[in-house]
Amino acid sequence: MSSIVSVTGLRKTYAGGFQALKGVDLEIAEGEVLALLGPNGAGKTTLISTICGISTITEGAITVGGHDVVRDFRAARNMIGLVPQELHVEGFESVFSTVRFTRGLFGKRRDDALIEQILRDLALWDKRDERIMALSGGMKRRVMIAKALAHEPRILFLDEPTAGVDVELRQSMWEVMRGLKARGVTIILTTHYIEEAEAMADRVGVINKGELLLVEETGTLMRQMGKKTLTVELGAPLEALPPALARDGIVLGPDGASLIYSYDTAARQTGITDLLADIRGAGLQMVDLHTTQSSLEDIFVGLVKGGRR
Numbered sequence: 001m002s003s004i005v006s007v008t009g010l011r012k013t014y015a016g017g018f019q020a021l022k023g024v025d026l027e028i029a030e031g032e033v034l035a036l037l038g039p040n041g042a043g044k045t046t047l048i049s050t051i052c053g054i055s056t057i058t059e060g061a062i063t064v065g066g067h068d069v070v071r072d073f074r075a076a077r078n079m080i081g082l083v084p085q086e087l088h089v090e091g092f093e094s095v096f097s098t099v100r101f102t103r104g105l106f107g108k109r110r111d112d113a114l115i116e117q118i119l120r121d122l123a124l125w126d127k128r129d130e131r132i133m134a135l136s137g138g139m140k141r142r143v144m145i146a147k148a149l150a151h152e153p154r155i156l157f158l159d160e161p162t163a164g165v166d167v168e169l170r171q172s173m174w175e176v177m178r179g180l181k182a183r184g185v186t187i188i189l190t191t192h193y194i195e196e197a198e199a200m201a202d203r204v205g206v207i208n209k210g211e212l213l214l215v216e217e218t219g220t221l222m223r224q225m226g227k228k229t230l231t232v233e234l235g236a237p238l239e240a241l242p243p244a245l246a247r248d249g250i251v252l253g254p255d256g257a258s259l260i261y262s263y264d265t266a267a268r269q270t271g272i273t274d275l276l277a278d279i280r281g282a283g284l285q286m287v288d289l290h291t292t293q294s295s296l297e298d299i300f301v302g303l304v305k306g307g308r309r
Ligand SMILES: Nc1ncnc2c1ncn2[C@@H]1O[C@H](COP(=O)(O)OP(=O)(O)OP(=O)(O)O)[C@@H](O)[C@H]1O
Pocket: 014, 015, 016, 018, 020, 038, 039, 040, 041, 042, 043, 044, 045, 046, 047
């Protein structure tokens, strides 16, 4: 994997003595979308801020595109676009001039065609002459993204890009992110929305109490750690579970009308074949079968409760 961001042994202790990051190692591949999941106060924003060179490093090292974020701050920062959690926009300025001005701050030559393209991609072109204060919250967020993209960064950090936005806007933000990914932009987003990680991320990192508990491909994580539940609907309800069917992971469903069996999707033998044979052997009639897969949310809650894998 060729890393565009490399974080090694990162520790961050705030002035009051609070340890917000306790030794984080993380490699981010060029072109990937990485979602950082974690409860409030886990250290997600702190991690992003240290990578972006906004927050000082207590111990460890970070490189962005091979540039050390402390020694070679300017080169590292030039490669990064940051969309922070809070909206900071100059309310009286127009959309176009704000985004153009931001590009200038990075010492890049004026390129109005590029700004036009960015605004079009973000469905902001029609609003280019409006004052930012007159825009809706969702539009302001998009202006923040446009500003972050104005100097053509190769890496975009989005800190909770869809917190508190409506479903339609969330979907349109996802479209924006997909478009950027298709152009090869590496995206790191923090989110509280599991469905966002599931929908967008190539890999998921789970942070809790300043520790990166794991980083895994989204699909692999779901497969490795997921549980499945098989529900067998019975022709006639049972009073109790027949002894022949008793085994780990099985319970009688509501009203005794079904059997519910939980199994590990990663296990070599799920036990389903034996279970079905035993159900038949016990003379029970099966009228329907269905399976459900645990969500990334279940996995996440289990991880945060249970600590490092
Ligand atoms: N400037 C600061 N001084 C002292 N402590 C801080 C400072 N900034 C953050 N913290 C603490 O560090 C911890 C991690 O905060 P951080 O904002 O990184 O978490 P987060 O995972 O982004 O949370 P959220 O999801 O709520 O945004 C929190 O306990 C927070 O109170």
